[in-house]
Amino acid sequence: MVNMKKEESTEQQILEAAKNIFQSKGMDGARMQEIADKAGINKAMLHYYYRSKQLLFEAVFKNVFSLLAPQLNTILNDDSSIEEKIRHFTNDYTSFMMKHPYLPNFIINELNRNEDFIIKLKNTTGFPNIKKFKAQVDNEIKAGVLSPIDADQLFVNILALNIFPFLGKPLVKALTTKDETSYMAFVEKRKIEVANFIIQSIKK
Amino acid sequence: MVNMKKEESTEQQILEAAKNIFQSKGMDGARMQEIADKAGINKAMLHYYYRSKQLLFEAVFKNVFSLLAPQLNTILNDDSSIEEKIRHFTNDYTSFMMKHPYLPNFIINELNRNEDFIIKLKNTTGFPNIKKFKAQVDNEIKAGVLSPIDADQLFVNILALNIFPFLGKPLVKALTTKDETSYMAFVEKRKIEVANFIIQSIKK
DNA sequence: ATATTTGTTAACCAAATGGTTAGACTTTAT
DNA sequence: ATAAAGTCTAACCATTTGGTTAACAAATAT
Numbered sequence: 001m002v003n004m005k006k007e008e009s010t011e012q013q014i015l016e017a018a019k020n021i022f023q024s025k026g027m028d029g030a031r032m033q034e035i036a037d038k039a040g041i042n043k044a045m046l047h048y049y050y051r052s053k054q055l056l057f058e059a060v061f062k063n064v065f066s067l068l069a070p071q072l073n074t075i076l077n078d079d080s081s082i083e084e085k086i087r088h089f090t091n092d093y094t095s096f097m098m099k100h101p102y103l104p105n106f107i108i109n110e111l112n113r114n115e116d117f118i119i120k121l122k123n124t125t126g127f128p129n130i131k132k133f134k135a136q137v138d139n140e141i142k143a144g145v146l147s148p149i150d151a152d153q154l155f156v157n158i159l160a161l162n163i164f165p166f167l168g169k170p171l172v173k174a175l176t177t178k179d180e181t182s183y184m185a186f187v188e189k190r191k192i193e194v195a196n197f198i199i200q201s202i203k204k
Numbered sequence: 205m206v207n208m209k210k211e212e213s214t215e216q217q218i219l220e221a222a223k224n225i226f227q228s229k230g231m232d233g234a235r236m237q238e239i240a241d242k243a244g245i246n247k248a249m250l251h252y253y254y255r256s257k258q259l260l261f262e263a264v265f266k267n268v269f270s271l272l273a274p275q276l277n278t279i280l281n282d283d284s285s286i287e288e289k290i291r292h293f294t295n296d297y298t299s300f301m302m303k304h305p306y307l308p309n310f311i312i313n314e315l316n317r318n319e320d321f322i323i324k325l326k327n328t329t330g331f332p333n334i335k336k337f338k339a340q341v342d343n344e345i346k347a348g349v350l351s352p353i354d355a356d357q358l359f360v361n362i363l364a365l366n367i368f369p370f371l372g373k374p375l376v377k378a379l380t381t382k383d384e385t386s387y388m389a390f391v392e393k394r395k396i397e398v399a400n401f402i403i404q405s406i407k408k
Numbered sequence: 409a410t411a412t413t414t415g416t417t418a419a420c421c422a423a424a425t426g427g428t429t430a431g432a433c434t435t436t437a438t
Numbered sequence: 439a440t441a442a443a444g445t446c447t448a449a450c451c452a453t454t455t456g457g458t459t460a461a462c463a464a465a466t467a468t
Contacts, residue, residue: 031424031425031426032425032426032427033424033425033426043426043427044427044428044429046426046427047426047427047428052426052427053425053426053427
């Protein structure tokens with residue numbers, strides 16, 4: 001397959017192709033030749049623009065992570081109530097993931113492969129900060145809106161319930177004996193089911 | 205490092221070494237030489253006993269999955285109430301995962317890498333079956349013990365809340381700014397926190 | 409005792425893989 | 439017009455990697 005988007009710069013084409021291959025095959029499974037083929041250019045170009053596989057990978061990872069971070073910041077930094085945030089996040093995040101099915105596994109997996117890597121990310125601007133969310137949870141508990149719960153635990157619960165269906169898709173599909181269509185419907189329903197589930201648990 | 209357990213058969217030593225390497229590096233990242241080194245034997249032995257990397261990997265995967273399956277069956281097939289099952293599972297599963305930290309990521313990741321693979325597993329005896337659990341949930345809803353909820357959704361919620369903290373450990377550690385020790389304490393607390401969280405949500 | 413099967417190793421091999429180089433073509437600056 | 443800088447390719451290279459082979463040792467059967 002040859003370059004179809006003549007407008008795009010070669011550097012961008014490479015990044016797009018690399019995102020594609022790295023996300024579906026991971027760092028170890030990806031092949032430079034395959035990325036070059038997908039970008040419709042010579043393999044030497046990859047090194048011309050990105051020097052090495054490692055650096056190309058890091059460029060991809062940062063790019064992909066920068067798609068995810070705003071999604072997390074939604075729940076952390078707007079001014080709506082916790083309940084609204086949960087409903088909003090659960091809906092938006094699920095929609096987002098349905099459009100980027102490889103993303104969560106890619107992020108989670110590569111962070112596990114190289115734990116030091118996240119340290120680099122933490123210094124990036126836009127790395128999600130949980131502080132405001134925690135303060136807000138504590139406030140709403142004091143105000144009697146929510147039952148007592150540790151804000152970190154709640155945060156992880158929200159993430160878990162939203163992310164896991166994408167991470168564990170093949171396993172969950174098999175366990176619940178759903179095909180692709182019914183799994184999609186199942187996940188679509190979670191946009192509200194999960195929000196209700198969480199709120200029922202924490203609301204006074 | 206050389207073979208320390210002289211009792212074990214070579215075949216077993218290879219499997220143990222392979223479990224170790226495959227779980228931490230994945231199929232693509234693992235090297236046959238590294239497995240041979242860890243097992244303290246010649247690389248040719250790997251092929252003598254397991255023919256190819258692929259077959260060795262499959263042997264490892266089946267072996268690892270057979271550790272996980274009983275954990276899932278706990279919640280599915282005993283005779284206690286749903287509430288008891290959730291408390292029991294949340295406690296046991298977390299303990300189990302703390303002892304096998306690479307396991308969830310390995311399973312999830314390799315299933316994503318090769319979706320057909322789970323079909324082979326489904327035919328294995330001992331593959332978890334969710335039927336009984338679903339019937340029980342529906343009964344307790346009818347009996348008025350639980351508020352209405354789709355049993356599949358509940359099942360996935362339980363899995364999500366228990367598995368995600370291990371899958372997403374590096375990410376969650378970074379987001380909640382915890383070090384290894386405090387993360388372990390955090391996960392330890394979840395043994396009861398998660399059970400409470402779920403039960404608060406579903407109990408009438 | 410001796411033939412046979414099983415277990416094990418060192419050395420080897422072909423293919424794949426990340427990376428380099430020398431040169432050609434294009435665009436930009438002078 | 440031409441020099442310089444930037445972009446691109448084909449061919450090449452060294453290393454890594456999964457896998458094989460031939461010969462040797464050890465256990466087992468006859």
